[in-house]
Amino acid sequence: MINGERTTSRPLRWGMVGGGRTGQVGYKHRTGALRDGTYQLVAGAFDLDADRGRDFGVNLGVAEDRCYTTYQDLIAGETGREDGVDVVSVATPNFTHFEITKALLNAGIHVICEKPLFFTVAECEEVAALAAEKGLIVGVTYGFTGHPLVHQMAAMVAKGMLGDIRIVDMQYTHGFNAGDDDSADAVKWRTNPATAGATFVLGDIGTHLYYLSEVVLPHMQIEKLLCDRKAFIPSRAPLEDHATVLMHYDNGARGRLWVSSVNAGNMGSQRYRFVGSKASIEWSDSHPDQLIYQVQGEPERIMHHGMPYLEAESLAVDRMGALHTEGLGDSWSNIYLWIAQAIDAKTRGDEDFLKTHHYPGIKAGTEGVRWLENCVRSADAGAAWVAYE
Ligand code: NAD
Structure with a gap:
């Protein structure tokens, strides 16, 4: 049973691109990530409308100077800090996934990206190779499969x-x-x-x-x-x-x-x-x-x-126990937890753990x-x- 007890070395410093106030899927990400204290939301480029995104980020508790105008600004700002983000979720329309994911990986940041991952298998393979070269994890939010x-x-x-x-x-x-x-x-x-x-x-x-x-x-x-x-x-x-x-x-x-x-x-x-x-x-x-x-x-x-x-x-992988409803939010929490465990293992160099660890990653996105x-x-x-x- 999952009860919120920490199973990773430390909370991940987490950012979001997209998933702003009017975005459909953003709250599902935050529901999944913020449940167990495994992630701390510290930065974001939440919205195409930068002012609305900043206002929204501040209301989520993110420091104003870490609510960025664009994902490029987020990368520049966060890679310049000692306490910069470890991982960023991409919750933007499909056509932006490839470019944003590649830029984050090139900056040494793990990525959790929405589905459908990219437009082509060739793009998926390019990103898989880049992630492997950089030693980084790409998770994909097939949110229902944590149930x-x-x-x-x-x-x-x-x-x-x-x-x-x-x-x-x-x-x-x-x-x-x-x-x-x-x-x-x-x-x-x-x-x-x-x-x-x-x-x-x-x-x-x-x-x-x-x-x-x-x-x-x-x-x-x-x-x-x-x-x-x-x-x-x-x-x-x-x-x-x-x-x-x-x-x-x-x-x-x-x-x-x-x-x-x-x-x-x-x-x-x-x-x-x-x-x-x-x-x-x-x-x-x-x-x-x-x-x-x-x-x-x-x-x-x-x-x-x-x-x-x-x-x-x-x-x-049950959270609520019998008699009480277990639904989509719980499922997303499991997906985010499993991706955090993968990032933690990658960071510790524990490749044996990764060989058997289940989470939706780059292969799931590619398939x-x-x-x-x-x-x-x-x-x-x-x-x-x-x-x-
Ligand atoms: P949406 O149009 O409702 O919201 C998109 C959000 O991204 C908005 O806040 C918008 O301002 C922001 N945005 C767009 N381009 C941006 C950029 N370049 N930089 C920063 N922010 C930007 O879209 P949605 O329905 O939330 O879908 C987003 C993604 O999530 C899509 O890929 C979709 O397929 C996926 N999705 C997945 C699930 C799921 O269950 N996993 C559910 C819904 C949507």
Whole structure:
């Protein structure tokens, strides 16, 4: 169980680029990072609007002279100080991730970056090489995968409790873009290929599904996929507001994934069903406390987080204990803690720890971008089956 006790050498001096007052995801980062005293927020270039960013940073408790106008100023200011930041989170629109991450790494600062990590696998590989050369960590905030029931699912699959995995069924949908008003800042950049990259909903929400499936099914690789995508609001083309992806895995399993932001009226968010030869499991972040476990020929079971009957891997990362809600904020806290432990190990030169330590890092970010590249290649070929590259 995680109880806030320190597991790293010292609190990390932490900064943020983006995630300002009007940003959608900034508070999730702060919820994750500031929970256990593992990070201290000491600097930021929080906002494109520098005055608003400074005012916001001061209200968060950051010293005014460490609320910077741009990320370049942040790097210049922080590298000039003895107590400069150890790590910076990048919570800005997609097109800025690559340039900001590279600049931070070049300045010797660890990075925690939003998904989708970059636009291309080639960019991911360039940054992976740079981080390795500099001895720095790149974490990626796939925030849902810290939940203890995700790790329960992974443990059940690893221990053979489902048998051989046959079917993977995943959905992340909402209806917030069912209408054609794309004027809000956060929608405007998401629906423009220059600022979002080659995808809208596939990158925005589909990468969460894909990474969670990698955590639960690390032994399975996609062999080929077919992606069919469509912009129901034509002005969003060539980006999609809806997509379905079929996947064939190397163990013979079949996968089906649906992402959409035009699923009018739907607030279901994410749903996962993993079907094996003996049993199935199903989890949704609408009811994150519960995992449905169905063994063929037996009554359905609903497993609750934090209960002693769960696997040790799940109980080890539980925070609230059974009876009390464990949700997205707790999951983000685990992700931030695991990244802090990776940074701490890297700083101590403990490569043995890093060999087995689980956290979403540069590889997870790269595989998300690789999956997107394959989806786009298939969709652009007229929803054709393509070999996974
Ligand atoms: P947003 O448009 O709501 O907010 C972006 C924030 O970044 C704003 O505060 C803006 O002023 C600031 N900003 C933009 N460019 C900047 C720059 N160059 N320097 C400093 N600040 C800058 O966007 P959002 O929805 O918060 O998304 C940001 C990123 O987070 C995207 O990559 C998105 O895909 C990702 N995201 C991830 C999750 C998740 O669950 N992990 C959830 C939502 C968004």
